[in-house]
Amino acid sequence: MTAARRGATHSVDLVLLTQRDGTLAVLVQSGAGKGVALPWSTPRSADALVQSARQLARSAAGAEPGWLEQLSAFGGDERHPAGAAVSVAFVGVIGAAAARATKGAQWMAVDGAAGFAPRQSAMLAAAISAIRARLDHSPIAFKLLPATFTLSDLQAMYELLLGRRLHKASFRRSLQAAYLVEPTDEWRSEGRGRPAQLYRYAPRKRRTSRRGVRFELLAG
Amino acid sequence: MTAARRGATHSVDLVLLTQRDGTLAVLVQSGAGKGVALPWSTPRSADALVQSARQLARSAAGAEPGWLEQLSAFGGDERHPAGAAVSVAFVGVIGAAAARATKGAQWMAVDGAAGFAPRQSAMLAAAISAIRARLDHSPIAFKLLPATFTLSDLQAMYELLLGRRLHKASFRRSLQAAYLVEPTDEWRSEGRGRPAQLYRYAPRKRRTSRRGVRFELLAG
DNA sequence: GTCAATTAGTAACAAACTGTTACTAAAGTC
DNA sequence: GACTTTAGTAACAGTTTGTTACTAATTGAC
Incomplete structure (x- = not known):
């Protein structure tokens, strides 16, 4: 995490998906304790939010997503690893060939993925739902393929x-x-x-x- | 504004629309100087974001929207009245009968609406675009009618x-x-x-x- | 080699959906 | 009563869509 601060004001989180072994996989990092976490950062600068999300992808997957879109902001009392009051979630996809996982990160099958903080669980569910909703209008499937x-x-x-x-x-x-x-x-x-x-x-x-x-x- | 703080960490902003004189109108408040502003707040509590947006509507329009959805989060270096690093924008509609405007707020025709801070201008444009995109799936038109x-x-x-x-x-x-x-x-x-x-x-x-x-x- | 099995690719039909024109109905205006 | 205006519907043709049924090219079994 580039600018990790506990209790930070806001975070940018990334649900990055790829295809592995005929199923969808999501990029995760080992979180606090035995849980896992979606990649996140707490950017200090006034960079555009999407720039922070791209940086997250480069940092955790070693490449930029073929497709990336803002999902939604999440707040309320659902816990987040950064303790951020507000988290802006992005959803992206990356082709299997470019989908590496840098140190500390790994790909985990979406079916049966568990162990996230509540707010990040909600992000993952929303990401799958958003992908289905936008499949007709965005080249998501094409960017998942070679x-x-x-x-x-x-x-x-x-x-x-x-x-x-x-x-x-x-x-x-x-x-x-x-x-x-x-x-x-x-x-x-x-x-x-x-x-x-x-x-x-x-x-x-x-x-x-x-x-x-x-x-x-x-x-x- | 219930919890207005300059340079606050994050804000919740509302693009509330109604129909007036055969055109769309947006609820605005007089902002700094001669500009105008969308209703916004900088909630301190861990309320769900949508609760803050509903509260904004009650406070500025005297009623809750018939339809309300999160639009998107806005960040980067575009100016915002609260100086917030991140702003979570909501878009909603309300029927003409319920669409009052409390003290300090007024309805302004969307065509030719100007004078917003850059970030709020982007919100208004995104709101119109989102309404068109979601018209098939959400009862937006019905909630604008009696x-x-x-x-x-x-x-x-x-x-x-x-x-x-x-x-x-x-x-x-x-x-x-x-x-x-x-x-x-x-x-x-x-x-x-x-x-x-x-x-x-x-x-x-x-x-x-x-x-x-x-x-x-x-x-x- | 021959034949079944498997995957790729296409033709063609029927049903459903859509855009359009043209009509009928009920009110006010002159 | 004739004309204008708005509401509401019928019916046609062209397009799109779901489905079945086919042909094509390859591998593996015998």
């Missing part, structure tokens, strides 16, 4: 993040219509089955459709 | 918030499919034209449709 990937890889990533199965034909048709990927000349053979073509993320401009209102609103 | 309203009122509110026209038939068909309103026995005559039936917001449970992926992602 630079080239098969369409089955991409679909599997969406399924992992959403927690449900998708239809192959529909998925590819939607992807095609969105002009988000372009094929490379390479093919990958996984051993069994037909080889798959490799694609890269290359979003092209398209006219924003002016749809009507959706009313996805649910009864509380 | 308890009963006509479908034309509702459509006009959506058009005001989205900043574009909508088709009447499509709007009503989507609304019908969403089971969000129920008709009352009352009709309202505005003077000219056929009277309109009054409806109330009464969302009913419905099965959440398992749609495929959307890829609304745009080229950056």
Whole structure:
């Protein structure tokens, strides 16, 4: 932690996710006692909050996230390792290739991750929820994959993040219509089955459709 | 301001919106010098952040918002009236009937609103943007309207918030499919034209449709 | 080699959804 | 009564979406 002070005024916390062994993993540091902690800092300077979050990622994962967004601020009486009155949480993702873990940090499977201070537990839950909500609008899945990937890889990533199965034909048709990927000349053979073509993320401009209102609103 | 301290550690700020004279209005207080300010406080206690925001609304508008959500945290070197290192902004809406303005506060049209400290200007812009993004998932438009309203009122509110026209038939068909309103026995005559039936917001449970992926992602 | 198994990729159909035009209904104004 | 204005609906065509069913290319078993 660069500027760790107990009872500090505010902290910046990071929920950094990557894919490992077919599941989501979160970057953690050993915290006080036998617990674990999300990477956090208590920046003194007037740096933009997002700069502090990027610095946290460099410091704990050795690289910058492929995607990073502010999640929310957390306060109230839920405990935080820094004792900060307010904590600003960021959520980010990083590809498996770049996802190292520097000394004192390690990747832990999200399912069954436990041992956080209450406020950081809330951050992790909110991060998963935010990723699902923003998956349609942010290139989260693409930034979790290597630079080239098969369409089955991409679909599997969406399924992992959403927690449900998708239809192959529909998925590819939607992807095609969105002009988000372009094929490379390479093919990958996984051993069994037909080889798959490799694609890269290359979003092209398209006219924003002016749809009507959706009313996805649910009864509380 | 309940707990105003210069150079405080963190503040809670509120962008509270209502409808006035066919446009959106934001609640402001006279700030330092000739500028204006969004309502803010620097809570000392460990109250949940949203409780501080609700208290701000009660204090400056005399009532609680019909809808209230955390917007984002703001930091960096953009000036804030409290000199706070970090400001947690909330966005809320309140119906015109309940929208009073207590002493020292007033409603100001959002178009052409100016004179805020830089950080609060950013909050206002982010609030408008967030409202558009969440309009499909939160009952924002309904909470800006009185308890009963006509479908034309509702459509006009959506058009005001989205900043574009909508088709009447499509709007009503989507609304019908969403089971969000129920008709009352009352009709309202505005003077000219056929009277309109009054409806109330009464969302009913419905099965959440398992749609495929959307890829609304745009080229950056 | 032949055949089953496995994974990739696509065509095509039916159902649902959306944008639009055009209509009917009920009020006020002249 | 004719015209204007606003409310509300029906119906059509084009698009999107969920699904089934196919073809293609590879590995492994025999």
